Amino acid sequence: MTSRELTDGPISDSMDLGVARYIGCQTWSVDTARSLSVAQVAPGVTFPLRLAVLRRVPTDAEVSGNAGSHAHFVVRDGGVVVATGVVVKKEPPDGGPAPGFSWWLMGMAVDPSYRRQGCGSLILAAVLEHVSKHRGRHVWCHARIGAIEFYRRHGFVERGSYRDDPVAGRQIMMHLRLS
Ligand SMILES: CC(C)(COP(=O)(O)OP(=O)(O)OC[C@H]1O[C@@H](n2cnc3c(N)ncnc32)[C@H](O)[C@@H]1OP(=O)(O)O)[C@@H](O)C(=O)NCCC(=O)NCCS
Numbered sequence: 001m002t003s004r005e006l007t008d009g010p011i012s013d014s015m016d017l018g019v020a021r022y023i024g025c026q027t028w029s030v031d032t033a034r035s036l037s038v039a040q041v042a043p044g045v046t047f048p049l050r051l052a053v054l055r056r057v058p059t060d061a062e063v064s065g066n067a068g069s070h071a072h073f074v075v076r077d078g079g080v081v082v083a084t085g086v087v088v089k090k091e092p093p094d095g096g097p098a099p100g101f102s103w104w105l106m107g108m109a110v111d112p113s114y115r116r117q118g119c120g121s122l123i124l125a126a127v128l129e130h131v132s133k134h135r136g137r138h139v140w141c142h143a144r145i146g147a148i149e150f151y152r153r154h155g156f157v158e159r160g161s162y163r164d165d166p167v168a169g170r171q172i173m174m175h176l177r178l179s
Contacts, residue, residue: 034077036119038126046072046084046107053109056167062086069134072107073126075119083110085123087131092140094160097177101137108147124154132178143174151176 043062050056057063062070068088075083086107096102105127110119131139142165143151148158156174165171 036075036077036082036122038073038075038122040126040130041072041074043070043072043086045074045081046086049074049081049084049111050107050109053111054107054168056107058107071127071130073123073130075110075114075122077114082114083119083123084108085120085127087127087139089134089136092173092175094173096138096140096175098138101135103131103134103136103139105139105141108141120150121154128176128178137178139176139178141174142168142171144168145170148172148174 043058047058047062050058061068062072070086070088073085073087074081084107085105087103087105089102090104091099091102092104105124108120108123110123128139139156141151141156143156143158151174154176156176158172159175160173162170162172
């Protein structure tokens with residue numbers, strides 16, 4: 001049985017960006033009947049689910065194995081990958097609130113039959129732990145419409161305006177400042 005807990009309590013600050021504080025009230029847990037585990041993996045392990053869910057090919061850097069500061073995470077049920085997420089040190093296009101300390105979150109994909117069971121939250125917790133460990137202070141993403149509530153729930157806030165991507169559809173940038 002594996003079950004991990006993640007707590008959150010987003011607080012807005014004067015820059016109108018979310019602030020993650022993992023001391024709080026809300027408890028996330030996964031279905032304990034399943035053998036879910038989170039791990040950092042080689043890039044290619046994430047590709048099949050990302051392609052299936054997001055219909056988005058990995059970046060050239062990931063495919064070539066020259067992934068630099070990319071970190072790839074999966075949730076597995078037994079041996080099967082059921083959720084993915086990737087984070088890379090990169091400044092956001094709009095500059096962001098913490099120049100030199102920003103990380104881009106991408107490739108968030110959960111197998112449809114595992115959604116709303118905490119898998120995305122487990123990936124995000126692993127990503128935030130990784131970013132914090134590397135002294136990151138800010139995480140941003142291009143949030144698809146269907147994922148906005150998920151990110152809001154974790155303290156991210158929208159910034160800028162919507163844009164239409166030919167593959168992802170309508171998206172908006174969301175930011176999370178780490179305390
Ligand atoms: C967005 C996504 C990653 C969320 O993963 P998940 O494992 O389903 O999310 P969790 O179970 O950890 O959800 C945690 C909380 O986020 C919120 N949330 C998640 N999905 C939501 C949705 N579709 N609508 C509203 N709130 C949602 C809820 O508050 C949820 O808690 P609850 O289920 O107790 O109400 C997943 O739905 C997904 O892969 N979607 C398709 C691909 C995609 O859009 N990826 C994001 C690209 S930017």
